[in-house]
Amino acid sequence: MFLTLFIVNSSGGLVYTRQLSPLAPKINTNDSLRIASTLHSLHAIAAEAAPVKLPGNKNPRTGADDGIEVIEAGGMIMQCLQTRTGMKFIISSTSTKDDLSEILRNLYLLYTENALKNPFYELDMPIKVDLFNRGVDLLVEQFHSGNMR
Amino acid sequence: MNYGRSNAQMNILDRPLPKVAWRSNDQGTVSLSAFAYLFSELVQYHQNKVTSISDLERRLEEAGYNVGLKAVELAAFRSKEYKRETRLMSILHFVSGTIWKSLFGRAADSLERSIDNDDEYMIVDYMPITSSYISVPSDLGQLSVDSYISGIICGVLQSAGFPARVTAHNVAMDENEMANAVASSNQLLVPRTEKAVFLCKFSREVLQRDAALER
Numbered sequence: 001m002f003l004t005l006f007i008v009n010s011s012g013g014l015v016y017t018r019q020l021s022p023l024a025p026k027i028n029t030n031d032s033l034r035i036a037s038t039l040h041s042l043h044a045i046a047a048e049a050a051p052v053k054l055p056g057n058k059n060p061r062t063g064a065d066d067g068i069e070v071i072e073a074g075g076m077i078m079q080c081l082q083t084r085t086g087m088k089f090i091i092s093s094t095s096t097k098d099d100l101s102e103i104l105r106n107l108y109l110l111y112t113e114n115a116l117k118n119p120f121y122e123l124d125m126p127i128k129v130d131l132f133n134r135g136v137d138l139l140v141e142q143f144h145s146g147n148m149r
Numbered sequence: 150m151n152y153g154r155s156n157a158q159m160n161i162l163d164r165p166l167p168k169v170a171w172r173s174n175d176q177g178t179v180s181l182s183a184f185a186y187l188f189s190e191l192v193q194y195h196q197n198k199v200t201s202i203s204d205l206e207r208r209l210e211e212a213g214y215n216v217g218l219k220a221v222e223l224a225a226f227r228s229k230e231y232k233r234e235t236r237l238m239s240i241l242h243f244v245s246g247t248i249w250k251s252l253f254g255r256a257a258d259s260l261e262r263s264i265d266n267d268d269e270y271m272i273v274d275y276m277p278i279t280s281s282y283i284s285v286p287s288d289l290g291q292l293s294v295d296s297y298i299s300g301i302i303c304g305v306l307q308s309a310g311f312p313a314r315v316t317a318h319n320v321a322m323d324e325n326e327m328a329n330a331v332a333s334s335n336q337l338l339v340p341r342t343e344k345a346v347f348l349c350k351f352s353r354e355v356l357q358r359d360a361a362l363e364r
Contacts, residue, residue: 106338109338113282113338114284117282118282118284119188119193119196119283120284120286128286130284131282131284131339135338138338139338
């Protein structure tokens, strides 16, 4: 069961947030902004605190910066996909066994298709694109019905 | 055209599109994403210069008009036996078939005649490439970026000798149409809810000439 989705831009500002299921906690706007910038800072600090660094401080496969990839807690998992441009797609879920990389990649695909190709979307601004919202809903529904089998 | 210069010496924009062996289409193809980004920039460029929605639509139409004028010549040049169309129905079939195929790789989804007016015809496309990745914000409610395509149609009709006014409209699709559209839209992640209808209103002389040819 997915909980929440955050999309954070390269400067740490919140670009998109969404409750993906009724289980997700209700967070007001200010708290979401604070959570997003905290995640951004933790991601950067983790790279410094890590005992082993990646070569060039970047993941050689994806080009993403060195930093937090997964946070596991009792009953919850939070996974982060950082793109080459510094955008972070962060999703939390109740199931601790699933790999969330696939849904994160699909969300990235949705972002490039519906937000970046849209002339009415300004880069790094909050995403208020109808196609993107519908795409997220559809994707989450597909994953939920796939898992419920 | 630069005769006598090799491809390597020509400006990249003048070079012919590469013919890749594994593509079945023998006319070069361009990636849809490349077109989408370029079109997005075109819309943004014009949006900075206009103050109203109808102005933006008009500028997109003008941009498409120039494409349309040349598309007819190119289609005529490339087809084996091209006899110039003189009848209204034939030119409409030419636009919704040949021109659509050369521009978008598939024929238009339907060609209809308006019941109320005898000078209006409609070309329907369930998945126009110009608006596939664009969702218009609510404060620009009535804008249709498919005006670019309606400009192309206008240019084609003008160049073929059938002056008409062409406008683009977004119409909600019903259940059957959505099922058909989903079947053919393997590229889109989010199924569309609206189809594009291009309304062509021919001028009086065209209809009179066509009626005269009928006899």
